[in-house]
Amino acid sequence: MGAGEQFERLMKIMDELREQCPWDKKQTIATLRPLTIEEMYELADAIIEEDWKGIKEELGDLLLHIVFYARIGREQQAFTMDEVIEGICKKLVDRHPHIYGDVKVVDEEEVKQNWEKLKLKEGKQSVLSGVPNGLPAVVKAWRMQEKAKKVGFEWENKEDVWKKVEEEMEELHEADRSGDPSKIEEEFGDLLFSLINYARFLQVDPETALEKTNRKFKSRFMKMEAEALARQTSLDEMTLKEMDAIWNEVKKQD
Secondary structure, X not given: OOHHHHHHHHHHHHHHHHHHOHXXXXXXXXXHHHHHHHHHHHHHHHHHOOOHHHHHHHHHHHHHHHHHHHHHHHXXXXXXXXXXXXXXXXXXXXXXXXXXXXXXXXXHHHHHHHHHHHHHHXXXXXXXXXXXXXXXXXXXXXXXXXXXXXXXXXXXXHHHHHHHHHHHHHHHHHHHHHOOHHHHHHHHHHHHHHHHHHHHHXXXXXXXXXXXXXHHHHHHHHHXXXXXXXXXXXXXXXXXXXXXXXXXXXXXXX
């Protein structure tokens, strides 16, 4: 069976589940939302691990959610799957005039800039309006900076960005010396925002980089715990110096 036939089969299965399965009958867009978010994170995990089998499986789970939302939309007489697909097709054609029209572009940056200009023509009030409020803070900062860049609000080079990072670090130190909790929090946020900006110039995804560091720390810490257990003790019974020695051994093994 081709992709089109398989999709029709999925739609039919969804109809059957919605009409016959007690659990599927009860679901609403509100009850599905947290499950969809969970599926997105599972896909993100598979991507970081470059687990292609997992990516395939998680894409299937996400596709099921899309079909589920479309089924509920049809029940509410709000929209159909046909309209969902038609809408995204139209958007892609409209926003790629360099492919489906006579617009000329030099590189991907011009493509991005045109995309934002077209969104504003469609009625968007701000280039930042497309950044969801619910995004994790690191991802949101990255997306806002990228969108601001598309209208020319951008540093000229990474050296200038690094100077801003150093400036924010000094302001954080000053806030720390002042002892004002609200000021410390504000300056810490400014420093993070500047570091995310610097990451863009380094072409490093800060969310992915931090997640990889999280996983590295977790792996090494668990190895420390295992080593302590092998020595018939536990980390809370060891000195910091002893733990640091094991940590360094684990790092060498990695």
